[in-house]
Amino acid sequence: MATIARNLRPYLRYIRNQRRTYADAATVSNEMKFTFAGANQVFYDQRVIKQVDVPSFSGSFGILPKHVPTLAVLKPGVVTVYEEDGSVKKVFVSSGTVTINENNSVQILAEEAHPLENLDGSAAREVLSKAQQQLSSATTEQDKAEAAIAVEVAEALVQALS
Amino acid sequence: MVKTHIVKFVGTSNFKMFSNHMATIVRLAAQQQQQQKRGMATLKAISIRLKSVKNIQKITQSMKMVSAAKYNRAERDLKQARPLGVGTKEFYEQAEIQAPPEDEKKLVIAITSDRGLCGAVHTGVSRNIRDALLADPKERENTKIICVGEKSRAILSRLFANNILFVASEVGRKPPTFNDAAKVANEILNSGYSFGSGRIVYNRFKSVVSYAVDQLPLFDKNAVVSAPKLSVYDSLDENVIQSYLEFSLASLLFYSMKEGACSEQSSRMTAMDNASKNAGEMIDKLTLTFNRTRQAVITRELIEIISGAAALD
Numbered sequence: 001m002a003t004i005a006r007n008l009r010p011y012l013r014y015i016r017n018q019r020r021t022y023a024d025a026a027t028v029s030n031e032m033k034f035t036f037a038g039a040n041q042v043f044y045d046q047r048v049i050k051q052v053d054v055p056s057f058s059g060s061f062g063i064l065p066k067h068v069p070t071l072a073v074l075k076p077g078v079v080t081v082y083e084e085d086g087s088v089k090k091v092f093v094s095s096g097t098v099t100i101n102e103n104n105s106v107q108i109l110a111e112e113a114h115p116l117e118n119l120d121g122s123a124a125r126e127v128l129s130k131a132q133q134q135l136s137s138a139t140t141e142q143d144k145a146e147a148a149i150a151v152e153v154a155e156a157l158v159q160a161l162s
Numbered sequence: 163m164v165k166t167h168i169v170k171f172v173g174t175s176n177f178k179m180f181s182n183h184m185a186t187i188v189r190l191a192a193q194q195q196q197q198q199k200r201g202m203a204t205l206k207a208i209s210i211r212l213k214s215v216k217n218i219q220k221i222t223q224s225m226k227m228v229s230a231a232k233y234n235r236a237e238r239d240l241k242q243a244r245p246l247g248v249g250t251k252e253f254y255e256q257a258e259i260q261a262p263p264e265d266e267k268k269l270v271i272a273i274t275s276d277r278g279l280c281g282a283v284h285t286g287v288s289r290n291i292r293d294a295l296l297a298d299p300k301e302r303e304n305t306k307i308i309c310v311g312e313k314s315r316a317i318l319s320r321l322f323a324n325n326i327l328f329v330a331s332e333v334g335r336k337p338p339t340f341n342d343a344a345k346v347a348n349e350i351l352n353s354g355y356s357f358g359s360g361r362i363v364y365n366r367f368k369s370v371v372s373y374a375v376d377q378l379p380l381f382d383k384n385a386v387v388s389a390p391k392l393s394v395y396d397s398l399d400e401n402v403i404q405s406y407l408e409f410s411l412a413s414l415l416f417y418s419m420k421e422g423a424c425s426e427q428s429s430r431m432t433a434m435d436n437a438s439k440n441a442g443e444m445i446d447k448l449t450l451t452f453n454r455t456r457q458a459v460i461t462r463e464l465i466e467i468i469s470g471a472a473a474l475d
Contacts (some may be wrong), residue, residue, distance in 0.1 A: 037245040039340035039416060045245045058402065070396040071253070073405040097409050099249070101256040102394050107249035109413055111340060 032065040033105040036081065036091070038113030043091060044081070047104075051082040054098050054108060055156075063098075063106055072098040074110060074155035090116040092160055094153050121161040128154035191253075205459060208452045215448060219441035225279070226434035232337075233427035239309045239337060240367060240424045247417025250410050251378065259381050259389040265358025269350075269380060270294075271415070272318065273364035273422040274311035275334025280430035283328075283422075284313035286375045287363050306355055310346060310403060310419070327353055338423055343416035351408060358382055364418035365425035371432060373425035378414050383407055 034052065036044040053062045056076030074096040079125035081089045131150035138144040270291050274284040291314075295302045306327040309315040315329045330346050360380035365373045383403055386392065 035245050035249045037242070037249060039246060039413070040242065042242050042245050057405075058397065068396040069394050071258075071398055071402055071406050073409070075404055095409070097250075097406050099253045099406075101252060102391075103256060105252060105256075107252060109246055109409070111344075111409075111412075148242050 005136075014075075030065055031104070032063070032067070033103075034081075034108075035106065036108045036110075036153070038093070038096075038110040040112060040114075043089075043113065049081055049083050051087075052106065052108070053080040055079070056098060063100060067100050067106070069102045070098075070100050074098060074108070076153040078116065078160045079108060079110075079113075089158075092116055092119060092157065093139060116160060119157065119161060121158070124154065124157040124161055128158050130154075176369040204455045205452070208448060208455060212445065212448045212452060215441055215444050219445065222434045222437040222441060226431055226438060229280075229427050229430040229434060233424070233431055236337060236420070236424040236427045237367075240420045243417050243420040246413050247307055247378075247421075250413045250417070253410070254379060254381065255473055256391075257386070257389050257395070258391045259379075259386055261359030261381065262385055262388060264301070265382075265384070266303065266353075267357045269308065269355065269357040269360030270305055271308045271346075271350075271362045271380075271418075272314040273362060273415075273418045274309070274314040275422070275426055275432075276312040276331060277334045277426070277431060278313060278428050281433045283373070283426045283429045284311070285317065287365060287422075288314050288317040290363050290375045290377075291318060292321060295325070306357070308346070308350065310415075327355060333419075334423070334426065336421035338416065340412070340416050344412045345420055346415055347408065347412040350411065356382065359385060362414060362418045364422045367424040367428065368423050370428050373429065376421075378418060380411065380414070381407070425473060460466065 031048045033046045034044050034049045035046055036042075036052075045053075051062055051064050053060065054072070055075045056072040057075050058072055059060065060077070061072075074093055076094050077092070079091045079093050081091070083089065091113050092115075093110040094112040096108065096113075099107040099109075101107075128151070131147060131154045134146035135151050138147045206295045243291075272291055273288050274289050278284070291307065302322070302325070305325060307318055307322060308327050309318060309329045311333040312329070312331050313325065315331075319326060327473060328349060330342075330349070333342070359382065362378040362380060364378070366376035366378060367373050383400075386403060386407065392398070
């Protein structure tokens with residue numbers, strides 16, 4: 001009996017090992033590795049989450065695991081992250097990029113990103129009115145474009161906070 | 163005293179000897195005079211030197227403290243910026259973008275700063291670029307350089323003045339911000355120089371005591387569009403790719419500037435620490451000679467007094 005067991009051990013180990021690698025591979029492909037970073041701070045670094053909603057110039061969309069690979073450019077607005085434990089985190093972003101890769105990793109890279117709770121509604125409205133004034137007083141083409149972007153961001157800010 | 167010595171020497175030798183040994187005598191006399199001079203003035207001279215070395219040590223010590231504080235901040239910032247750079251790089255790696263071989267035009271961005279006294283941080287970056295350009299004359303012709311920081315400009319403009327596209331200065335006084343990176347990126351896009359591929363050469367920070375010259379790849383839109391694996395990515399149009407690449411360029415620059423700043427501060431810290439240590443060694447040696455000479459002077463004066471007194475008896 002002992003001889004049989006000894007003879008079988010390597011094969012048994014092989015089967016065990018094989019099953020384990022298979023299981024690992026399956027779990028990896030079902031989770032998305034989510035990275036969310038602004039130039040000023042990092043929110044998520046290769047973390048596993050349930051879902052994330054992003055505003056982009058080609059329309060707002062939600063990203064779930066196994067999303068088709070794509071690239072998108074962020075629009076000023078709110079990124080909503082649904083974490084594994086069900087909690088929801090909202091972060092305002094000014095601009096940036098979204099990358100969804102083939103290996104199920106998602107990167108949201110923003111120029112500026114701040115959690116919504118850190119932003120002040122009245123200050124946002126002030127910024128909006130200032131930006132609108134700038135737009136109306138702008139003379140050159142470049143100034144106009146810059147002011148238009150400022151208005152766009154401020155509008156998104158006010159909308160996100162109301 | 164010196165003069166009499168020579169006269170005595172001349173007196174003992176005949177004329178022929180004198181002409182033969184003229185050179186030796188002159189040299190000997192000069193040497194002796196120098197020695198004598200050194201012996202006379204040493205105490206004062208040594209104390210002046212001692213003071214100046216002490217001052218230098220104070221300066222290097224405070225520079226070390228300053229850069230230690232700056233380094234702490236730079237490292238904290240770098241931790242926040244790393245996912246940004248790594249995340250941007252990820253797409254290039256995943257999509258397996260390669261530079262089109264037919265487009266030979268290249269762009270090299272050297273990330274340094276305006277400030278020196280920080281070891282081989284700036285020379286490392288510049289040497290990497292110099293070696294690459296000198297190795298291949300064809301590459302030298304087709305490559306444009308962008309210098310971020312005066313230090314790389316000072317080194318590279320000596321050899322490749324014609325290749326420099328523009329220089330970004332006023333780098334290094336304050337920690338780099340995303341705005342700085344965006345400005346450089348904007349300037350690159352507005353320069354009208356179209357390149358097939360490029361690289362950012364910077365110092366990658368490893369730990370307080372080590373950094374290494376590293377590079378990040380840069381690609382033009384054409385290279386990205388013609389990448390074989392791009393078809394995997396869904397719903398792309400020209401505008402999206404263009405904006406995406408512009409933002410990537412800025413974030414890669416930002417990331418490499420952060421890495422460079424952190425390596426620079428850590429390297430300056432080590433350099434200044436070493437300088438303080440060397441100054442300390444020098445101070446020890448100088449104090450020793452100072453005390454020795456002081457004693458010698460006292461002894462000599464005592465002998466003079468005693469022998470003077472003895473002569474009177």
